[in-house]
Amino acid sequence: MPEKVIAIYCFLDDFFVETRHPGSIKPQAKPKVSDAIILTTAIISARFFGGNQASAMLYRADKQGDIMLEKSTFN
Helix, strand or coil: CHHHHHHHHHHHHHHHHHCCCCCCCCCCCCCCCCHHHHHHHHHHHHHHCCCCHHHHHHHHHHHHCCCCCCHHHHC
8 A cells, every 4th residue: 555655646746846836826935735735635536545534544644754734625
């Protein structure tokens, strides 16, 4: 599973870079967490954790060491 998560993240990060996705409504604002991390967490919660976002966030924090925002980030 870790290899799949890394592959998903790499694909999304490359996609956002190639499409020049700004990542924020305000150009001067620097987001605390990249859109690739948020979307990767949402995808792995649906794929591996039955849609449980809290479990996916705990997995990412434990295995990848990512800093996650609150669950409300996904709404």
